[in-house]
Amino acid sequence: MTAAAYAGLWILLGVLLAAWRAAGHRRAVRRARTLLPAEGAGRGGGAGRREALARRWAVARARPEWLCLPAGGLVALLGESPLPLAAGALAVPLVRRRLRAAGRRREREALAGRVVAMCETAGGELRAGGQPGHALAYAARRTEALGPEEARVLAAVGFGGDVPEALRTAARREGAEGLAGLAACWQVAVDRGAGLADGLDRLEAALREQHERREGLRAELAGAWATVAVLAALPVAGIGMGAALGAEPLRVMLHTPAGGACLLLGGALEAAGLWWAARIVRGGGDAE
Secondary structure, three states: OOHHHHHHHHHHHHHHHHHHHHHHHHHHHHHHHHHOOOOOOOOOOOHHHHHHHHHHHHHOOOOHHHHHHHHHHHHHHHHOOOHHHHHHHHHHHHHHHHHHHHHHHHHHHHHHHHHHHHHHHHHHHHHOOOOHHHHHHHHHHHHOOOHHHHHHHHHHHHOOOOHHHHHHHHOOOOOOOHHHHHHHHHHHHHHHOOOHHHHHHHHHHHHHHHHHHHHHHHHHHHHHHHHHHHHHHHHHHHHHHHHHOOOOHHHHHHHOHHHHHHHHHHHHHHHHHHHHHHHHHHHHHHHO
């Protein structure tokens, strides 16, 4: 295939990707109209429309993993080989998995922070003279730490149900493990008449210390992750330097048997090195 053919293939790929994203946006807009039919109906002017469009755009947010396809198409164009395009297509699910894992980790840490804030808010309400049920309900609504279990916990609080069991159920989510401590404090306060405010103060201090320790460890590991990223970029930088010197590394790797063997071996070693380095760094974080 000629360079012109590859250019046409790359342009076609970009058009297909744009059409896919436009179709996803239209589906999201239709879904938003179905779920929120009255959104903005009672608002005058363009403020309601702008808010509705912002929400729909948030629903139809971009998926960065699909950028692997045009990146692979660009390398395929420069190297005049379809292999980089295939590699870009194979990288999409791997990058999506990595991004989703990172998103789950951020959600877990954010939820842990909301649990700490919930304990602090409930303790403050109790010290101000509020009743335990009112303090817990107020803290839950303000911090949104209970998530989908909020209705169940508040129902248990309002109708004399098993509040500790409802809190332990809510603590099963990743990042909400501190709610198990809140359930224990509530159980002790009910069974033995111990002060719930004092227990919440100690629990909040322990959870906050744990949260700050994790944040400090993550800051210390940021340098290690930066080193891993630099090591991962070195082969790409080497290929760029070779191309700048006129060595044509893409042609050698994609169109010669020796270059292809070097590409496969180097890619395997690169993947193994990144996997091992990431395992070491993650092991340091899990050891905490």
